[in-house]
Amino acid sequence: MPKQILVVDDDPDLSLLMTLFLRKHGHEVVTAGDxxxxxxxxxxxxxxxxxxxxxxxxxxxLGLAAAVRGELGLTSLPLLMVTALPDHAQALAAGIDKVVSKPFSSAVLIGAVEELLASAGRAPA
Incomplete structure (x- = not known):
């Protein structure tokens, strides 16, 4: 069954590129620009x-992650950040599960997505 992935990026070209990568691997994709x-x-x-x-x-x-984790209480929803910023530790401390650096390859993006989806599918220990 296809997984639904929300792609959030204000760069329409990058959003389209990620959407194409993810759809090619069988995922349903919805997008948001901010x-x-x-x-x-x-x-x-x-x-x-x-x-x-x-x-x-x-x-x-980071604000989106805080709202998802706090306001919405979705602590187990996997969050993957794609960024050119170097401070991955700050992103991880804010509740992001994994960070991929820009520029990235389709293999890196898909690998991170599949890893998070597989982890989310496991029962807590």
Whole structure:
């Protein structure tokens, strides 16, 4: 069964590229152009995984992660950040599960997505 992935990036070209990579690997993809729109999408229908950028208008990736984890209480929803910023430790401390550096290959993105989806499918120990 295909997994629904929310791709959140304010760069339409990068959003389209990630969407194509993910659809090619059998995933259903929905998109949002900023953190606020993404938060509304997650509220309306929780995806299986969120791929998000760090720098976005209205609500950045760290703010989105905080809202998903805190306000919505979705502590087990996998969050994958794709960023050019070097401070991965700050992203991980904010509740991001995995960080992929830009630029990235399709193999790196798909590998990270599949790893998080597999981890999310396991029962807690």
């Amino acid at each position: 953190g606020r729109a993404a938060l509304e999408r997650v509220r309306a229908s929780t995806p299986d995984l969120v791929v998000l950028d760090w720098n976005m208008p209205h609500l950045d990736g």
